[in-house]
Amino acid sequence: MIATLHVVVAHGLGGRSDLPLPTWLFTYAAGMAVVISFVAVGTFWRQPHLAQGPAPITTMPRATGWLWIVRGAGRLIGLALFALTLAVAWVGPPNGNNLALVMVFVAFWVGLPLLSAVAGDIWQVLSPWDTVALVVTRLRGRPSDASPLPQASHWWAVAGLFGFTWLELCYHNPSSPRVLASLISVYAGAMVLGAAVFGRRWLRTGDAFAAWFGIVASLAPLYRDPTTGRVRARLPFTGAAAIAVRPGTVALVLVALGSTGFDSTSNASWWEEVVGARTGWDATWVNTLGLMWVIGVMALIYAGAMRLNARIVGEDDLDSLLRPFIHSLVPIALAYVLAHYFSLLVFEGQQVPILVSDPFARGWDLFGTIDWTVNYLVVSTRTISLVQVGAIVAGHVAGVVLAHDRAIGRFPRHLATRAQLPLLVAMVFYTVGGLVLLLRA
Amino acid sequence: MTALPPGRLGALAGTLFVSFLVLAGCSSGDSATESATSTTATTVSTSTTSASTDSTGTDASTSTTVEPGFEGRTITIDVTAGEVKTVGCEQAVAKDSTVRLVVTSDTNDDIHVHGYEKEVAITAGTPSVIDFIANLPGVWEIELHGLDTTVCELTVNG
Numbered sequence: 001m002i003a004t005l006h007v008v009v010a011h012g013l014g015g016r017s018d019l020p021l022p023t024w025l026f027t028y029a030a031g032m033a034v035v036i037s038f039v040a041v042g043t044f045w046r047q048p049h050l051a052q053g054p055a056p057i058t059t060m061p062r063a064t065g066w067l068w069i070v071r072g073a074g075r076l077i078g079l080a081l082f083a084l085t086l087a088v089a090w091v092g093p094p095n096g097n098n099l100a101l102v103m104v105f106v107a108f109w110v111g112l113p114l115l116s117a118v119a120g121d122i123w124q125v126l127s128p129w130d131t132v133a134l135v136v137t138r139l140r141g142r143p144s145d146a147s148p149l150p151q152a153s154h155w156w157a158v159a160g161l162f163g164f165t166w167l168e169l170c171y172h173n174p175s176s177p178r179v180l181a182s183l184i185s186v187y188a189g190a191m192v193l194g195a196a197v198f199g200r201r202w203l204r205t206g207d208a209f210a211a212w213f214g215i216v217a218s219l220a221p222l223y224r225d226p227t228t229g230r231v232r233a234r235l236p237f238t239g240a241a242a243i244a245v246r247p248g249t250v251a252l253v254l255v256a257l258g259s260t261g262f263d264s265t266s267n268a269s270w271w272e273e274v275v276g277a278r279t280g281w282d283a284t285w286v287n288t289l290g291l292m293w294v295i296g297v298m299a300l301i302y303a304g305a306m307r308l309n310a311r312i313v314g315e316d317d318l319d320s321l322l323r324p325f326i327h328s329l330v331p332i333a334l335a336y337v338l339a340h341y342f343s344l345l346v347f348e349g350q351q352v353p354i355l356v357s358d359p360f361a362r363g364w365d366l367f368g369t370i371d372w373t374v375n376y377l378v379v380s381t382r383t384i385s386l387v388q389v390g391a392i393v394a395g396h397v398a399g400v401v402l403a404h405d406r407a408i409g410r411f412p413r414h415l416a417t418r419a420q421l422p423l424l425v426a427m428v429f430y431t432v433g434g435l436v437l438l439l440r441a
Numbered sequence: 442m443t444a445l446p447p448g449r450l451g452a453l454a455g456t457l458f459v460s461f462l463v464l465a466g467c468s469s470g471d472s473a474t475e476s477a478t479s480t481t482a483t484t485v486s487t488s489t490t491s492a493s494t495d496s497t498g499t500d501a502s503t504s505t506t507v508e509p510g511f512e513g514r515t516i517t518i519d520v521t522a523g524e525v526k527t528v529g530c531e532q533a534v535a536k537d538s539t540v541r542l543v544v545t546s547d548t549n550d551d552i553h554v555h556g557y558e559k560e561v562a563i564t565a566g567t568p569s570v571i572d573f574i575a576n577l578p579g580v581w582e583i584e585l586h587g588l589d590t591t592v593c594e595l596t597v598n599g
Binding site: 343373382 | 596599
């Protein structure tokens with residue numbers, strides 16, 4: 001019994017995992033992470049560059065002219081995809097060959113954050129609950145401000161994100177479309193209720209996916225200038241320096257990091273032995289403990305490093321640095337997602353066009369694609385390994401750069417170098433740990 | 442660059458490298474098994490020949506489908522009273538080699554090789570033989586649907 005995504009997704013075609021990372025590739029990547037970290041301490045820039053927020057490179061020409069069309073179309077697409085997914089989950093085939101599973105666990109949960117890291121915060125437009133809230137506020141003649149509430153916390157989002165990863169990785173029957181349908185309905189209801197009580201702006205921090213995808217989107221080279229509404233370009237990853245860190249944001253990033261880490265861990269044979277012959281709720285509870293344990297380890301490493309850092313710079317409050325540096329873990333969390341789910345996205349994602357031809361198992365062939373099969377040779381195992389290692393190393397470099405920039409801006413010059421070391425060591429642990437998990441993914 | 446005392450920097454570098462080596466050491470254990478599993482076709486074929494002779498030897502009375510002299514990997518899966526015994530699954534197979542599953546169960550069941558999409562009904566007491574060319578690299582689950590158990594995770598090296 002393996003509680004992993006490839007069991008969740010499409011019983012008929014799934015059941016694949018990646019080959020172990022070649023050891024030479026692991027050794028090079030881990031060595032690079034260590035070397036890069038030390039180079040960072042010694043020779044990176046000595047003035048903070050990102051403290052004022054990322055400098056825009058360019059403004060897209062006449063961006064506001066056509067942007068409303070794109071956004072409007074995005075809202076319609078978001079609503080349509082949500083309605084299709086929910087309907088298929090409720091009345092489609094009751095087994096693993098249900099389109100809703102691929103839509104939620106592959107396209108939405110893996111595809112959307114990766115797309116957001118490139119194209120910006122697209123969930124703001126796709127979010128069906130935000131569209132509902134927008135329409136309701138417009139109908140009532142209220143001004144529809146979508147900016148996040150300044151005082152809002154991320155704790156609702158932490159609960160939502162933990163709940164989603166628990167369903168995916170711990171719950172014993174995540175590939176039941178009916179269970180998924182019930183939970184989607186409950187979550188959608190909670191979001192609409194939240195928006196009704198706290199206003200539409202609450203969704204930006206209260207919806208787990210708005211919060212997490214929004215944080216990931218801060219890494220994107222494209223963003224929308226909040227004052228002018230124009231689409232602008234910036235250097236990739238630099239936007240993370242401007243993340244608004246709220247109560248709960250630290251936990252949100254650590255839950256995201258830890259859940260992907262647990263998905264890798266739960267593939268390992270030693271974890272399968274821990275779960276053993278347990279099934280049903282017994283397995284669910286063991287996996288729940290495992291998920292909490294991995295998130296806890298990630299949190300302990302981070303908190304330990306930042307407390308040591310605070311001690312080095314003589315802060316009175318040892319926890320005062322937890323929030324200012326959490327943005328540097330966001331690229332690492334995204335790298336975990338790409339490294340761990342790249343092949344899933346490429347292979348299982350191919351099931352969307354197949355299953356969408358007959359979403360309700362009525363013998364339809366709406367798009368003539370029902371006979372397509374998943375092409376497992378579309379990317380080679382070597383390419384998969386290189387993407388995995390490239391993602392982990394790139395995420396590490398981005399994290400080190402972000403932390404370095406914050407450290408030299410915040411700490412006295414004579415302490416800045418030494419103060420960076422605990423977090424650098426923590427990042428080496430995350431990176432090498434992530435690579436170790438890929439040795440037997 | 443504010444100078445860190447050289448001794449302290451050295452100590453830190455040492456700590457980092459030790460931690461790196463420890464982790465690399467953990468992995469080199471894996472690499473040893475990995476290089477053992479990805480060895481040449483000769484070792485694979487010798488081990489499979491013995492496995493296939495085993496299966497022909499034990500099943501000779503009941504089966505006429507398992508012919509001797511088969512070149513490739515034979516994986517035998519025997520189910521008795523819900524207990525699964527899988528032999529020959531541990532080692533990785535080379536891409537494009539031939540894999541033969543010999544499945545015997547005391548109940549009717551369905552065996553499913555993921556990715557290759559081989560799905561064969563098993564009749565209680567009768568060994569079923571499934572041959573396929575392992576041309577898709579990756580780690581693939583082989584599953585008994587009736588028992589709802591993964592009986593083998595077949596590694597096909599790329």
